[in-house]
Amino acid sequence: MNRQLQKLRTRRSIIDAAFSLLDEQRSLSSVSLREVARVAGIAPTSFYRHFKDIDELGLTLVDEAGLALRQLMRQARLRIASGGGVISTSVDTFMEFISENSNVFRLLLREHTGTSLAFRAAVLREIQHFNVELTDYTKSTTGLPLFIANLQAEAMVKLVFSTGAEALDASPELKKNLAERLKLQLRFIANGAIKAAVN
Amino acid sequence: MNRQLQKLRTRRSIIDAAFSLLDEQRSLSSVSLREVARVAGIAPTSFYRHFKDIDELGLTLVDEAGLALRQLMRQARLRIASGGGVISTSVDTFMEFISENSNVFRLLLREHTGTSLAFRAAVLREIQHFNVELTDYTKSTTGLPLFIANLQAEAMVKLVFSTGAEALDASPELKKNLAERLKLQLRFIANGAIKAAVN
DNA sequence: TAAATTAGCTTACAGTTGTAAGCTGAAATT
């Protein structure tokens, strides 16, 4: 048996265990090392062979969540390229993502306003990535000036994330309703941005 | 000595103790009953003479925070009446509020996406109040149709809260910058809503 | 093949938590 491989596997099972514990009732700070170890199927003290801290594990989770988010963006772009409105397609893709990966999105959402400065900073970094990508995209497709495109992207991301937060607790019908309202609101922003650019 | 009065005083000191513990590193779920009791200057078990749970205390805190928020709104309206742009004045008032009552705002923000369904629901209720009031205000001052006014108000509240979250960690200069950007973004929404109403 | 490394284990400990049981003394009621 390869030792490195086995170690990686255990590491993975720790990460997976942590994600599985992050349901609607638990946050990173309320998940204990022992609990993670229990679910991962290792002794509590073995945890330290893989992570210095529970916090180090937390940062790893945030990184993974951010990665998933960026993959989501790429997926949305592909869908847009193959037809459909930009806003509508993006919102639908996003809503699907948070339904299927609710624990991943919940992590980002919760730690975004959580108790650990390091986690908040890490989440903010991921959101910044999102902002930058959306700004570029907006600029290149609409020709808006950078400053305006940036403001628009930032507002949109905030609105989308806020609505996503609401959608996490919502029933399927309510989710659909939220998505429709969100699309209209994003159009408000897009149109308002265009008007600001013209003046 | 009046007994009822004394009990109310102790209750107050428990609430104040809890608020004082909710700094940038602590959330309701991470504050222990014993810790609150310690700061309030009572024995741990005396806590139960006032609240059934730590959760019951939490709901009380959310209520108080919501109250403070609505007082903020009234204050903003007064300021608007005595001159100054609606958006600009509101944002300035809001930013002052979260600077002066950062623990109160932090509570709402954190529990909004927190681990307790009851707390999330309670915060959502407070935000709904905010939404309703802003919708009414928008409808009566701009004459927009209810549906549009409602969408606009909701989007604005989400954007303001998101930016408020960012402002909590920010330096004074950054805060100013955030406020200016927020004002522009709110104008995007306002203008976009008007355009939607015209079409 | 012998020696070194190491992932995971068991045991152990001190610190914290929520809360049950029951006492006390002062305020309120009769």
Add this chain to the structure above:
DNA sequence: AATTTCAGCTTACAACTGTAAGCTAATTTA
């Protein structure tokens, strides 16, 4: 004046936490 009520107390306990110390067995290296 006698009785009841009750806010706050002390003591106690079982459950949980993070993590230190040190063993084991299997893989890796020499």
